[in-house]
């Protein structure tokens with residue numbers, strides 16, 4: 001199971017002071033030395049953390065895989081096409097949200113998504129769609145020819161003890177369905193050092209994208225240790 005590190009919050013710290021540090025690119029070698037399989041960033045429409053300048057630098061310093069999270073927005077699609085990351089993950093976006101809330105409604109955006117997937121494909125960019133674990137959305141992702149889905153693990157992460165098994169089962173069932181359809185399965189959102197182990201046991205999931213919990217731990221133990229600890233946790237459960 002691959003681990004992508006979402007480094008948006010390095011840029012959040014920079015933007016808190018509106019100065020040049022810390023630069024998200026500085027995190028890349030620490031993540032990669034510690035075993036990260038990829039680097040993920042979200043270019044939001046309001047540019048609240050990651051900026052176009054960051055993308056250009058990251059494209060040249062990332063030696064694993066660069067995954068760009070982005071909304072289905074014409075301007076951002078153009079930027080992504082020019083940047084040519086290894087992968088894009090298309091997410092829904094609302095201006096006022098603190099973080100991505102809910103998955104993309106693929107069923108309601110099939111026509112637009114089909115065109116965008118085709119454009120990215122022509123550039124050799126893999127396309128993942130960030131969706132809630134619902135069968136209609138998985139089927140729609142297949143219909144628009146996405147390479148992968150990223151299952152939104154927010155409901156699982158926020159679940160109380162009595163809801164947790166049900167949310168985990170939904171993730172597992174949707175991973176099975178997507179696998180039967182020949183789509184790759186990623187997962188992410190709200191995963192941390194306590195709740196990731198059970199998700200790792202869903203064998204059909206091939207990639208996790210984790211940001212907030214790793215950056216939070218890095219404040220105390222350093223970026224390299226924080227990534228190494230998550231990588232170890234994944235390896236321990238991926239047997």
Ligand code: PXP
Nearest residue numbers: 100130188189190209210211212
């Ligand atoms: N995957 C997607 C599609 C996201 O939008 C985010 C948040 O930017 C993440 C994963 C990482 O979530 P978290 O920061 O809660 O680990």
